[in-house]
Amino acid sequence: MNLNVTIPSSVGEIPLKNPLMPAAATLGNLIEHARYFDLNELGAMLPNSMFIDSGSPTTAKKICKTNNGFISALSKNNMSIFEFKEEIIPYLPWKTTPLIIDMKATDMYQMEKLAAAINDIKEIKGIEINLNCPYGPGTPYWQNSEQLKDLVRRVRNAAPDKWLIAKVPGGDIPVEQISTDCQAGGADAVTSYSSLNGSVIDIYTRKYRCGGGGSGGFSGPAFKPVGLLMCRRAVAAVDIPVIGIGGISCAEDVIEYIMAGAYAVQVGSANLSRPDFMPRLINDLKNLMQKLGINSFEEIRGTAQVE
Numbered sequence: 001m002n003l004n005v006t007i008p009s010s011v012g013e014i015p016l017k018n019p020l021m022p023a024a025a026t027l028g029n030l031i032e033h034a035r036y037f038d039l040n041e042l043g044a045m046l047p048n049s050m051f052i053d054s055g056s057p058t059t060a061k062k063i064c065k066t067n068n069g070f071i072s073a074l075s076k077n078n079m080s081i082f083e084f085k086e087e088i089i090p091y092l093p094w095k096t097t098p099l100i101i102d103m104k105a106t107d108m109y110q111m112e113k114l115a116a117a118i119n120d121i122k123e124i125k126g127i128e129i130n131l132n133c134p135y136g137p138g139t140p141y142w143q144n145s146e147q148l149k150d151l152v153r154r155v156r157n158a159a160p161d162k163w164l165i166a167k168v169p170g171g172d173i174p175v176e177q178i179s180t181d182c183q184a185g186g187a188d189a190v191t192s193y194s195s196l197n198g199s200v201i202d203i204y205t206r207k208y209r210c211g212g213g214g215s216g217g218f219s220g221p222a223f224k225p226v227g228l229l230m231c232r233r234a235v236a237a238v239d240i241p242v243i244g245i246g247g248i249s250c251a252e253d254v255i256e257y258i259m260a261g262a263y264a265v266q267v268g269s270a271n272l273s274r275p276d277f278m279p280r281l282i283n284d285l286k287n288l289m290q291k292l293g294i295n296s297f298e299e300i301r302g303t304a305q306v307e
């Protein structure tokens, strides 16, 4: 049995040991997890989402657990890309496991600058554009096809050496249009969704429990059928590889996403359940493939049929 996947891209084939990578900002800065498992077990490494400069602590409530999922609104809680390069990268197994950075920015010019800075960091294999851009006030670029293509094109030109992934935002979005615009702008792959939006109220204080505006991204197992549908729709819309995401909490979920046509998957809030969730999932996936008689992901990719 073979867990490898090879993802075609404009910068050459991207070989992964397995199709599993953490979703942005759900495995900290990675290095904290090295004491729980060998990071080399991952298909690819994705740390905290990054702005070009570092954030500072605030008193805002950033994460809230609900039944079957989480509401999160981390905003600018990251270390800068330059600090990450100096303080973290030397301790990561980037030579043997691709390192990908999810990029956040206040506008497309800042995103372009960040991409150019990352292009100079040889240890980083890929970049993921967080399409919630612009972060902060302003109309999201994805709402305007020309602006979205412009954003992706700028990043493509600023980082010609990197595997370029675009992460579709959350909420109620036209995944087909966003994915095709990203492909037209020069993206190598699309991560098919981010999260739903949600709110939770603390009935004792009568206050919303998370996020500056009282809401945040809603992710976790309850959202898997939505994530799977977004993945299926993105796969149908584009010719570039799709990375599935949303609510993955067991090996069966991974197989579903691959059968919907994904090349790889990102696992988010399940990592908050225990720090060694990823290697356990990889192991479960091997056992499940054996049980189902699946020899490779090629064999099952996109094979789900409508009855």
Ligand SMILES: Cc1cc2nc3c(=O)[nH]c(=O)nc-3n(C[C@H](O)[C@H](O)[C@H](O)COP(=O)(O)O)c2cc1C
Binding pocket: 023, 024, 025, 026, 048, 049, 063, 070, 072, 073, 074, 075, 102, 130, 167, 193, 194, 195, 217, 219, 220, 221, 223, 245, 246, 247, 248, 266, 267, 268, 269, 270
């Ligand atoms: C605590 C937490 C923080 C997150 N922060 C970010 C972020 O900064 N940038 C981003 O692109 N996605 C962020 N996400 C979204 C995840 O990357 C992922 O899209 C989402 O959790 C869906 O996957 P899941 O259902 O497997 O959790 C965050 C999710 C969680 C749970």
